[in-house]
Amino acid sequence: MSDINVLISKFDFIANNPKEVIDKYIAEGKKIIGCFPVYTPQPLVTAAGMVPMGMWGGQITPTVAAKYNPIFTCSIMRSCLEFGMTGIFDQMSAVMMPMLCDTFRGMSSAWRAGVKNIPLISFIHPQNRTDSGALEFLIDEYKSVQEKLEAIAGVKITDATLSATLDLYNTKNLVMREFCDVANDHLDIITPVVRHNVMKSATFLEISETIDMVKELINELRNQQICKWTGKKVILTGITAEPEEFLKIFEENKIAVVGDDLAQETRQYRTDYPSGNSAIERLAANWMELKGCSMAHETDHTIRGQMLVDMAKNKGADCIAICLMRFCDVEEYEYPYISKMAEEAGLYSLCLEIDQSTQDNGQSRTKIQSYAEI
Amino acid sequence: MSKTQEQKPKRQLAKSMIMVNEQTAKVYAEAREAAEKGEPIGWSTAIFPQELCETFGIPLVYPENNAAAVSARHLGGQFISHAEGEMRYPINICSYARLNIGMADKITQPGWEKVEPAMPVPTFLTLANNSCTQLMKWYENLSRNLDIPIFFVDCLYNYYEEEPAPHKVKYVRNQIENTIKKMEEFFGKKFDWDKFLEVQKISQINRIMFNEIVSLNSRKPAPMNGFDLFNYMSSLVLCRGKESTTRILEQLKKEIEEHIANGTSTYGSKPEQYRVHWEGIACWPNLGYNLKTLKKYDVNCVMNGYVTAWDVAYEPGDMDGMAKAYQTSSTNSFSTPSIMEKRTESIEKFSCDGMLCHVNRSCKLMTFHIFVGRDIIEEKAKIPTTNFDGDQSDTRVFSEAQFETRLQGLVEVMKANKEAK
Numbered sequence: 001m002s003d004i005n006v007l008i009s010k011f012d013f014i015a016n017n018p019k020e021v022i023d024k025y026i027a028e029g030k031k032i033i034g035c036f037p038v039y040t041p042q043p044l045v046t047a048a049g050m051v052p053m054g055m056w057g058g059q060i061t062p063t064v065a066a067k068y069n070p071i072f073t074c075s076i077m078r079s080c081l082e083f084g085m086t087g088i089f090d091q092m093s094a095v096m097m098p099m100l101c102d103t104f105r106g107m108s109s110a111w112r113a114g115v116k117n118i119p120l121i122s123f124i125h126p127q128n129r130t131d132s133g134a135l136e137f138l139i140d141e142y143k144s145v146q147e148k149l150e151a152i153a154g155v156k157i158t159d160a161t162l163s164a165t166l167d168l169y170n171t172k173n174l175v176m177r178e179f180c181d182v183a184n185d186h187l188d189i190i191t192p193v194v195r196h197n198v199m200k201s202a203t204f205l206e207i208s209e210t211i212d213m214v215k216e217l218i219n220e221l222r223n224q225q226i227c228k229w230t231g232k233k234v235i236l237t238g239i240t241a242e243p244e245e246f247l248k249i250f251e252e253n254k255i256a257v258v259g260d261d262l263a264q265e266t267r268q269y270r271t272d273y274p275s276g277n278s279a280i281e282r283l284a285a286n287w288m289e290l291k292g293c294s295m296a297h298e299t300d301h302t303i304r305g306q307m308l309v310d311m312a313k314n315k316g317a318d319c320i321a322i323c324l325m326r327f328c329d330v331e332e333y334e335y336p337y338i339s340k341m342a343e344e345a346g347l348y349s350l351c352l353e354i355d356q357s358t359q360d361n362g363q364s365r366t367k368i369q370s371y372a373e374i
Numbered sequence: 375m376s377k378t379q380e381q382k383p384k385r386q387l388a389k390s391m392i393m394v395n396e397q398t399a400k401v402y403a404e405a406r407e408a409a410e411k412g413e414p415i416g417w418s419t420a421i422f423p424q425e426l427c428e429t430f431g432i433p434l435v436y437p438e439n440n441a442a443a444v445s446a447r448h449l450g451g452q453f454i455s456h457a458e459g460e461m462r463y464p465i466n467i468c469s470y471a472r473l474n475i476g477m478a479d480k481i482t483q484p485g486w487e488k489v490e491p492a493m494p495v496p497t498f499l500t501l502a503n504n505s506c507t508q509l510m511k512w513y514e515n516l517s518r519n520l521d522i523p524i525f526f527v528d529c530l531y532n533y534y535e536e537e538p539a540p541h542k543v544k545y546v547r548n549q550i551e552n553t554i555k556k557m558e559e560f561f562g563k564k565f566d567w568d569k570f571l572e573v574q575k576i577s578q579i580n581r582i583m584f585n586e587i588v589s590l591n592s593r594k595p596a597p598m599n600g601f602d603l604f605n606y607m608s609s610l611v612l613c614r615g616k617e618s619t620t621r622i623l624e625q626l627k628k629e630i631e632e633h634i635a636n637g638t639s640t641y642g643s644k645p646e647q648y649r650v651h652w653e654g655i656a657c658w659p660n661l662g663y664n665l666k667t668l669k670k671y672d673v674n675c676v677m678n679g680y681v682t683a684w685d686v687a688y689e690p691g692d693m694d695g696m697a698k699a700y701q702t703s704s705t706n707s708f709s710t711p712s713i714m715e716k717r718t719e720s721i722e723k724f725s726c727d728g729m730l731c732h733v734n735r736s737c738k739l740m741t742f743h744i745f746v747g748r749d750i751i752e753e754k755a756k757i758p759t760t761n762f763d764g765d766q767s768d769t770r771v772f773s774e775a776q777f778e779t780r781l782q783g784l785v786e787v788m789k790a791n792k793e794a795k
Contacts, residue, residue, distance in 0.1 A: 070733065070741040072466065099531045102506050102706075106742025108533045109710035113746050126545060127503065127510060128528035133548030140541035297510055297526070301518035327466050329738070333511035336462035337518060 004220040008194055010213070015197040016244075018053070018204045019088070025051050025206070026091050031153060034095035034118070035203075036104070037076065037239070038263045038295065039125065041096070041283055043273070044146050046207055047165040048153035054203030055080050055095065056264060059243050061357045068110035074327040075356035076239070077103050084115035092118050093152050096145065099124040100295040101330050121148045127297040129288050138284040146280070162279035169273060172207050175214045176269040180259065182218050184315060187256040188227040192247040195257055199265040229256055232372060235312045237261040237304075237338065238323030238331055240354060246361050253372035258315040261308060262323065267293055294330040304334065305341035312347050319348040319371060326355040348374070388640070390626035394609055397622060398443075401612050402491045405433040409494035414561060416525075417493070417516065418500040419509050420611050421683060421704055423527060423550055423696065425577060427500065428615035429570040430561055434500065435493055437512075439611045441470040444477075445658035445767040449489045453477045454768060468736040469767035471512040478516055498522050498560065504529035504704040505683070506739055523560070525553050529701045535712045538701050547697035573615040574690035580614055581685050583623040590630050591676050592724045596649065597633035599641040600675040601665055604656050610684035647672035648788045651721050651757075654732030654740050655680055657764040660772045667778050671785045677724040679705055679717060706739045713743055714750040721755040727788040729759040730781070735771045758787040 014021055022032055031050040035042055042052035057079030062069070065081040083089050095118055099105055108122045123141045126134040150156055179198060183190035190198075198217065202210045231254030241247060241262055250257065260266050271290045276282040290296050292304035308320050320342040322335055339349040350371055352364045387395075408415045416427060418434040427434045444450045450469075453476030457463040461479060463472055480486045481495055501513040501524050510526075517524050527549045530542050554565050584606070591598050606626060609619045633639055639646075650668075652675040657664060668675060686703045688695035705713055721729065729751055731744040748759045762780045765771040 068742075068746050070738065070745055072735065072738065072741075099533055100507070102508060102738040103742075105507070105531050105533070105706070105739050106710075106746070109746045110742060113710070113749070122533035124530050124533065126528055126530075127507075128526050128549055131528070131545075131549050131552055133545045133552075134528075137541055137545035140539070144539075294511075297514065297528075299524075301514050324464070329467055329508050330511055332464040332467050333471075333508075333515055335464060337515070339462060 004189065004217070004224065007213070007217050007220060008189075008197075011194070011197040011201045011217075014204055015200040021204045022053060022091050031093045032091055033121075033149065033152070034089055034092040036080065036095060036097040036107075038268060039098055039100070039287065039290075041123075041142050041145055043162060043165045043169050043283060044142065044149050044157060045096075046168070047157045047162045048149045048155055050093070050149070050153050051206055053092065054200075054264075055089075056200070056203065056240065056242075057356050058083065059356050059359065065114070068114050069107075072327050073103055073106075074239075074325050075354075076325070077107050079356050081107065081110060081114055084111060084118060089115070089118055094119040094121050094148070096121045096123070098122075101328075103327075103329075119148075119152075121145055125287055125296070129297065130299055135281070135284055135288055138287055139280050142280055142284055159279045163282065166273040166279060166282050168207055168211075172202070172211055173269040173272055175211050175218070176202060176266065179214050179218055180266060182221050184258050185226045186221050186224055187229040187231075187233075187258070189221065189224060192241075192250045192255075192257040193244050196241065196244075196247055196265070199260075199262075203264065203268075230254075231256055232319065233258045233315065233317040234319040234321045234350075235259045235261070235308060235315065235317045236265075236321050236323055237308055238263070238354065239325040239328055240264040241321075241323040242354065242356070245359070246352075246354070246364060249361060249365050249368045253368055255368065255372060258317050259311045261292065261304070261311070263293070263295075294334045302337070302341070305338045308338060309341060309345040309347065312342070313345070317347075319350060321350040321352055321368075323352050323354050326353055388626075388629055390622055390629055391605060393618075393622045393625060394606060397609060397613060397618050398491065400618075401433070402435065402493075405435045406492070406494045408433050409497075414497045415494055416498045416500050417496040419502050419505065419513070421504050421686070421700065422500045422502040423553075423700055424614055425570060425573045425696075426550075426554060426557060428573045429566055430557060430563055432561060435496075436611055437474040437493070438470050439608055440477075440491060440493055441473045441767055442656070442658045443491055443608075444473065444489060445469075446661055447490075448659055448769070450659070450767050451769065452489075453480060456480060468506075468508045468512065469765055470736060471508060471515075473767050475512065475515055475519070478520060482520070496520065496522060499524045501525065502527045502529050502700060504700060505706050506737070508738075525556060525560075527553060527700065529707065532702065532708050532712065535709055535715075538698055542701060543694050543698045546701050547693050550693065550697055550700075571690055574688075574696070576617055576620065577615045577686070578688070578690055580610065580619045580623060581687060583620065583627065584610055585685060587623060587627050587630060588677070588681060589723075590627075590634070593634060594649070594725060595639055595646050596641060596674055596676045597630045597639050598676075599639070599665070600652065600677055601656070601661070602640055603678065603681045604661070607681050607684065614684060614686070641674050642669065644669070644672065646674035646676075648727045648785060649674055649676045649725055650784070651675070651717065651724065651726040651729045652678035652680075652732070653717070653729055653744060654678075654734050655737060655766045657732060657734075657772050658766055659769045660764065660774075660777075663774055664777065667774075667781060671781055673730075673781065673785065675730065676726065677720055679713070679720065682716075705743070706737075710743050710746040711750065714747040714754070717747070717751060718754045721751070721757060726755075726757060727791065728757050728784045729755075730784060731759060731761045733761045733763050735763065735765040735768065737766065758784060758791070760784040
C-alpha cells in the first residue's frame with residue numbers, strides 16, 4: 001500500500017473508531033472531555049492538558065434514551081444520550097454542552113437525569129452578538145467553564161498557555177482549510193468519504209496529532225498528479241453528512257464534494273481566534289466574528305445563502321446539497337431561503353434528509369441520481 | 375343539526391370576557407389604523423419587554439397570540455399549508471411559526487381574504503428568546519422575508535438551578551437599555567422615562583392581580599374552570615402595561631368572588647371530582663373537545679403552568695430586576711429540576727390529584743420538561759401523570775381517541791388513590 005493510502009486508512013480507522021482513540025489517550029494517562037457540537041471552548045481543554053473529544057452520536061436506534069428524549073429530538077442528541085446512558089462515554093471526565101438550540105436546553109436536564117456519572121459543563125453563547133455587552137458576557141461564561149475544567153485537570157490555565165493554545169488552534173484551522181483546497185486538485189483520491197473521514201478525525205484527535213497528520217496528507221497529495229475531474233461537483237451544507245453509505249451515493253454517481261459548510265466539518269475552521277487584550281477575550285471574540293452559521297444570530301439574514309452561492313461558484317460546483325438533519329430546527333428554518341437563493345443564482349439545490357436512526361438512504365439515492373442525470 | 379342542538383342556549387359570556395374581547399379588538403384596530411397611516415407597528419414575541427413600546431406609544435401585535443386565536447377558530451390550516459408548500463418550510467418546525475410565516479406572506483399579497491383577528495403588515499419586530507430559540511429563527515425569517523429590522527433582547531437560559539449570575543443580568547439589562555436607544559432612533563422619538571416608570575407600575579399591578587386571581591382557583595371546589603385562564607391570559611400578553619387590563623382583572627376578580635360567595639363555578643353545575651394540573655400550551659384547535667372530555671370525566675384542570683409565564687415580577691424603576699424578570703419568567707427559561715420544583719409547589723397549593731401533560735409537537739423544550747420531569751413530579755408531588763400527543767396549532771397531531779384513553783387511565787389511578795385514602 002502506498003504512503004498516501006496508508007494515511008487515508010488511518011483517517012478511516014480514526015473516524016470510525018473514536019472509542020479506540022479514547023482508549024489510547026486514557027492509556028497515556030490523559031483525561032477526556034466530551035464536546036457536544038458545536039463551538040465548545042476546546043482550547044480551554046487543551047490548555048488544561050486534557051483532550052477535547054467531539055461527540056457526534058452514531059448510527060444507532062436509541063432505546064433507553066427515549067425515557068428522556070421526545071421522538072422529535074434530533075438523532076445526534078438521541079444517540080449521544082444513549083451512549084451516555086449505556087456506558088459508552090464512561091471514560092470521559094466531563095462533557096461540555098452549549099445551549100445553541102431548544103434541544104440543547106432540554107438535553108442539559110436530560111443528560112443530568114440520565115447520565116449521573118459524567119458531569120455536565122453547560123454554558124450559553126450570547127446571541128445578540130452586536131450588543132456592546134455580548135463579548136464581556138461570553139468571557140464570564142468561559143471563565144466559569146475554565147474553573148470547572150481546571151478543577152477536573154488539577155491545573156491552572158495561564159493567559160500565556162491559553163494564548164499559545166489559541167495560536168495552535170489557528171494553525172489547525174489553517175491546515176484544515178489548506179487540506180480542503182488541495183483536496184480539490186485530487187478528487188480522484190479525496191472522494192467524499194475520504195474527505196469526510198479526514199474532517200471527522202480532526203474532531204477526535206489531539207490537536208497536534210491532527211495538524212501533523214493532515215499536513216502529511218497535504219504533502220502526499222502535492223506529490224500526486226493533479227486530477228482533472230470530469231464528474232459533477234457539489235457543495236455540502238448542514239450539520240453532518242453521514243453515514244459513509246450516504247456519501248458513497250455521491251461517489252457511485254461520479255459526484256465530488258468540493259466544499260462544505262457542515263457544522264461537523266469546515267464550519268469549525270473558517271473563523272480564527274483574533275488578537276485581543278487577553279487570551280480569554282480572544283477565545284470569546286471568535287464567536288463574535290463567526291459568520292453564516294444557523295446557530296449564531298446575524299443581523300444580515302442572507303449571509304449564509306450568499307456565502308454558499310459564492311463558494312459553489314468559486315469552486316466550480318453547480319449544486320448545493322442541503323444535508324438537513326431531521327428535527328434540527330435551526331437548520332430547518334434556513335432551508336427555504338438557502339434553496340431559493342441557490343436556484344436564483346442558477347444552481348441546483350438538493351434537500352437530503354440526515355437521520356442517524358435510520359439505515360435507509362433510499363430517498364437521498366433517488367434525489368442524487370436524478371441530479372447526476374441532469 | 376338535531377333539534378336539541380338547535381335549542382341549546384349559547385352560554386352567556388361573562389362581562390370580564392366581553393371586556394377582553396373588546397380590548398383585543400381595540401389593540402388590532404389601533405395597530406391597523408397606525409399601519410394605514412404609515413406609522414410604525416411591530417410584531418412581538420409574547421414575553422418581550424412590552425414596557426418599551428408601551429412607553430413610546432407604538433402599537434404591537436403578537437404573532438403567538440394571533441396564531442393561538444386563529445387556530446382556536448380552525449382557520450390556521452391555510453397558512454400552515456402555504457408555509458409548508460410554496461414557501462418550503464419543513465413540517466417539523468413550530469406550528470405557530472409556520473402559521474405566522476405563511477400569514478406574513480399572504481397579507482403582503484394583494485387581495486388576500488382577511489382572517490380575523492387580522493394582523494397588519496409590520497414595520498419592525500421585537501424579539502425576546504426567553505420562550506425558546508425557535509423564536510429567534512422564526513423572527514430571522516420574518517425579518518428576511520419582510521425586509522424589516524429586529525429589536526432583539528437575548529434572554530439566555532438558566533441551565534443550572536441557581537439564581538441568574540450577575541453577568542447574565544448585566545448582559546440582559548445592557549440590551550434593554552441599548553434597545554431603548556435604538557428605538558429612539560428608529561421611531562424618531564425620545565423615550566419618556568417618567569412614563570416608563572408608570573407603565574412598569576401598571577404592569578406590576580396587573581401581574582400581581584392576575585396571580586391573585588389564579589390563586590383563587592386553589593379553593594375546593596374551584597370557582598373557575600381552569601381552562602378559563604387560557605382566555606384571560608391574552609390580556610397579559612397584549613396589554614400587560616395598560617390600565618384596561620387592570621379594569622378587566624378587577625371585573626374578573628369580582629365575578630370569581632361572587633362565584634365563591636354563591637358556591638358556584640364557571641366549571642358548571644356538576645361538581646368537579648378530580649383536580650388536575652395541565653402541563654403545556656393548550657391544544658388550541660382542540661380546546662372544545664378537551665374541555666368536553668374533561669367534563670365528561672368530572673376533571674377540572676384547575677391550574678396550568680403556561681399562564682404563569684407572564685408573571686414578570688420586578689420593582690418599578692429597578693432595571694436589573696426587570697432584566698432578571700424577563701430572563702426568568704417563561705417556563706422555558708429554566709432547567710427541568712427548577713421548573714418541576716415550581717410545579718410541585720403549585721400541585722400542592724392547588725390540591726391536584728394528577729397531572730395531564732400535553733406533548734406538544736411544536737414545543738420541544740416543554741416536551742423535554744415533561745419527559746425529564748415526570749419522575750420528579752411522581753416522586754416529589756406523589757401524584758400520577760399522563761401524556762397525550764397534540765399540537766398548539768397543527769390539527770394533524772392530536773387524536774381524540776388517544777386523549778380520552780389517556781385521560782381515562784389517569785382518572786382510574788386518581789380514583790384508586792382517593793379510595794385508598
